[in-house]
Amino acid sequence: MTGTCPEVDRRQKNCGGVSVLIPAAGESSRMRGKDKLLLETGGVSLLRRAVMAGLASAGSEVIVILRRNHRRRRMSLAGLDHIVAYSDSAVNEMSASLKAGLTRVSQRSCGVLILLPDMPSIETRHINALISGFDGQRITRARTAGGRPGHPVIFPRQHFSWIRTAHGDRGAALRFANVETAICWVDFPGNLASRDIDTPEDWEAWCRQSRN
Numbered sequence: 001m002t003g004t005c006p007e008v009d010r011r012q013k014n015c016g017g018v019s020v021l022i023p024a025a026g027e028s029s030r031m032r033g034k035d036k037l038l039l040e041t042g043g044v045s046l047l048r049r050a051v052m053a054g055l056a057s058a059g060s061e062v063i064v065i066l067r068r069n070h071r072r073r074r075m076s077l078a079g080l081d082h083i084v085a086y087s088d089s090a091v092n093e094m095s096a097s098l099k100a101g102l103t104r105v106s107q108r109s110c111g112v113l114i115l116l117p118d119m120p121s122i123e124t125r126h127i128n129a130l131i132s133g134f135d136g137q138r139i140t141r142a143r144t145a146g147g148r149p150g151h152p153v154i155f156p157r158q159h160f161s162w163i164r165t166a167h168g169d170r171g172a173a174l175r176f177a178n179v180e181t182a183i184c185w186v187d188f189p190g191n192l193a194s195r196d197i198d199t200p201e202d203w204e205a206w207c208r209q210s211r212n
Contacts, residue, residue, distance in 0.1 A: 001126070005133025005140055005184035015136045016108025017060025018154060020127070022050050022115050023097035025067045025087040030198045037073060037117055039203055041210065045076045046197065050117035055081060057127040059113060063104050065097040095166040102160060110136045111156045118197045119151060120206065129186050130154055140184040142193035150193025 024047055028036040037047040044052070047064075054062040063083045066073055074084065085104040089096035098114070105112060111134055113127065126142070130152055134140045140154040155163065197203050 001129045001186055001188055003133065003143075003184065003186035005135070005186055015110035015134075016106065018058070018111045018113050018131050018134060019105045019109040020054035020057065020059035020062045020113045020115050021098065021101040021105075022047075022054060022062065022064045022117050023094060023101065024070070024073060024117050025065050025092060025097045025100075027092060031203075032200060034200065035072070036197050036203065038076060039197070041120060041207070046120050047073055047117045048076050048080065049120060050115055050122075051077055051080050051082050053122065053124045053127060054115055056124040058131045059127065060109060061106060063101050065101045067092070093167070095163070098163050098166070102163060105160075109157065111140075111154045112160075113152050113154045115152050116196060119195065120197065120210075121192050121195060122152065126188060126192070127152060129188075133184050133186055135184070138182050138184050140186065142188050143185050144191050144193045145187060145189055146191075148191075148194055150188070 024037055028034065038045045041049065051062055051064060061083060063085055064077065065085045065087050068086050068088070083104050085100045087097050087100040089100070102112070113130060115122065115127065130140050130142060131154070134154050134156075137156055137158070139156065139159065142150045142152055144150055195206070197206060
């Protein structure tokens with residue numbers, strides 16, 4: 001994996017680590033009755049798979065954002081060393097999840113890596129590629145081989161105040177546009193940085209490809 005971010009020794013940047021935030025408070029509305037985060041590959045749910053990838057990475061902690069009625073999602077993470085943050089917002093949006101997650105982030109963290117649990121092709125090595133390029137100051141973001149912006153993404157602490165005041169599911173797009181020249185890009189192969197699971201058809205296609 002390549003990009004515009006040189007590898008950085010974060011110890012020289014007074015960085016206390018990067019917290020991994022996994023927003024898992026959504027309702028899988030496009031899955032026609034299924035909870036996509038509890039779909040299993042190799043006997044492991046997508047949510048547990050994401051948490052395991054985060055725990056095995058260079059991230060300093062893993063924080064999962066849930067809603068209080070997500071009992072089955074909580075149970076699927078039994079035995080994993082993670083932190084739970086609850087989103088109690090009446091509006092179930094990504095911005096609300098991130099605000100909830102920030103309440104549990106260590107004061108020593110110099111950034112948060114947003115890891116979407118519905119992107120099962122993202123593995124520990126991809127998370128580490130972003131963390132290796134993070135300098136503690138600039139947004140670090142994955143993109144596809146064709147240059148399309150994607151995920152995961154790291155926000156440095158200086159952007160936390162913006163996250164706390166953001167609204168909606170796509171508020172980050174405006175932020176990215178405003179700081180385009182300050183983004184470090186990490187290139188992932190193919191469409192890895194943009195492929196997620198939203199519908200049963202997405203899931204079936206991903207399963208077929210993963211078996212090949």
